[in-house]
Amino acid sequence: MFDTNTITRFKDLETPFYYYDLGLLRGTLEACKNASDKYGFHVHYAMKANFNPKVIAAIQSYGFGADCVSGNEVSTAIANGFDKSKVVFAGVGKSDKEINTALDADIFCFNVESIQELFIINELAQAKNKKANVAIRINPNVDAHTHHFITTGLDENKFGINSWQLHDVIDALRKCANLKFVGIHFHIGSQITDLEVYKNLCNRINEMQDWFEDHGFPVKVLNTGGGLGVDYHNPDTNPIADFEGYFKVFKDFLKVKPGQEVHFELGRALVAQSSALVSRVLYVKMGQKKNFLVLDAGMTELIRPMLYQAYQKIENLSRQSAVRSQRSEAKLKYDVVGPICESTDCFQKDVELPESFRGDIFAIRTAGAYGEVMSSGYNLRDKVQSVYSE
Ligand SMILES: *Cc1c(COP(=O)(O)O)cnc(C)c1O
Numbered sequence: 001m002f003d004t005n006t007i008t009r010f011k012d013l014e015t016p017f018y019y020y021d022l023g024l025l026r027g028t029l030e031a032c033k034n035a036s037d038k039y040g041f042h043v044h045y046a047m048k049a050n051f052n053p054k055v056i057a058a059i060q061s062y063g064f065g066a067d068c069v070s071g072n073e074v075s076t077a078i079a080n081g082f083d084k085s086k087v088v089f090a091g092v093g094k095s096d097k098e099i100n101t102a103l104d105a106d107i108f109c110f111n112v113e114s115i116q117e118l119f120i121i122n123e124l125a126q127a128k129n130k131k132a133n134v135a136i137r138i139n140p141n142v143d144a145h146t147h148h149f150i151t152t153g154l155d156e157n158k159f160g161i162n163s164w165q166l167h168d169v170i171d172a173l174r175k176c177a178n179l180k181f182v183g184i185h186f187h188i189g190s191q192i193t194d195l196e197v198y199k200n201l202c203n204r205i206n207e208m209q210d211w212f213e214d215h216g217f218p219v220k221v222l223n224t225g226g227g228l229g230v231d232y233h234n235p236d237t238n239p240i241a242d243f244e245g246y247f248k249v250f251k252d253f254l255k256v257k258p259g260q261e262v263h264f265e266l267g268r269a270l271v272a273q274s275s276a277l278v279s280r281v282l283y284v285k286m287g288q289k290k291n292f293l294v295l296d297a298g299m300t301e302l303i304r305p306m307l308y309q310a311y312q313k314i315e316n317l318s319r320q321s322a323v324r325s326q327r328s329e330a331k332l333k334y335d336v337v338g339p340i341c342e343s344t345d346c347f348q349k350d351v352e353l354p355e356s357f358r359g360d361i362f363a364i365r366t367a368g369a370y371g372e373v374m375s376s377g378y379n380l381r382d383k384v385q386s387v388y389s390e
Helices: 004-010 022-037 053-061 071-079 096-104 115-127 163-175 196-214 243-253 268-274 304-308 320-325
Strands: 017-020 042-046 065-068 087-089 109-112 132-139 179-185 221-223 261-266 275-286 291-295 314-316 331-337 346-354 361-364 385-388
Touching: 022 042, 022 053, 022 243, 022 268, 053 268, 065 071, 071 087, 071 096, 087 096, 096 115, 109 115, 109 179, 115 132, 115 163, 115 179, 132 163, 179 196, 196 243, 243 261, 261 268, 268 275, 304 346, 314 346
Parallel strands: 017 385, 042 065, 042 261, 065 087, 087 109, 109 132, 132 179, 179 221, 221 261, 291 331
Antiparallel strands: 017 275, 275 291, 275 361, 314 361, 331 346
């Protein structure tokens, strides 16, 4: 990701910024597209992972659909060229205003997360004399084996409708003349690296689709959600997620009936590796118990490490070539922290790094998903900038 020319280019730039490797982004999108096309699977990009205009333009150009979780995401997707027939809208708390936005946009489908929401969408659709396509988001109680902060498919999570409520769903669907049932939807969590988890999900989906059919509601769309993980520890050796392996699990274990469509909603796996947060060391504080490197980026630019206890690889780009030539050079341990007035504003503790100095350029890798989109203006910080490889 960082050749010598790129690092030299960074020397003249103001930090912090998100650096986007658009070549790697395209390579990733192509790998996903090829792997999903093989089985005729449909992929919707989960826009919340990154809505940088250049990123979404690249994604749209490959023909992916959009998975939105707010009314503004629905409008942004359509304004950026995503086909409205490939826009889906999920979320546990869709406001009336957002539902109306999506109804006006004639999106493909609402992924509905409660019985009350079914009635509200029906009412709002009726007022517009429209019929809304709905898929039922089912909480399958499948453990995603990921961090509990980013697990969404267990009984204790707020998302989706639990299986013991499905009889009420059927009753509601029968009453709602302005809804059209198109399918079932699942999303069990994020940063899932154990493909066995998806096998368990397939088994649940197979049971659920039979159940709906038995109750007179044939399922046209099986939407399996997203969550495929990336390698945060080895971004250079594994820059592209295992799309082949991922889709093959669904090919092998999902019972797809004639005429059915299989949909996916990938966010992180499409965008995470193609960006890094680039920052400079402002101050080095050498202590008795701890050494601190204070960067000019903090939780206001990248909050994942603080919010989810997430690991992201930290590199000193200025000292990298020196390290390669002098392998024996001793490394030091530093807590790499940001400038924000919060004790939690720490990217990582005890990071082994070559001796680092004020002005050194650092990269925090794998920052393309849930990075720039979660940046904030806390402490009245400047809006974080973006720099592109081309
Ligand atoms: C966030 C989200 C996704 C994407 O998750 P990733 O882990 O980024 O792939 C997909 N579907 C829904 C409903 C989501 O909320």
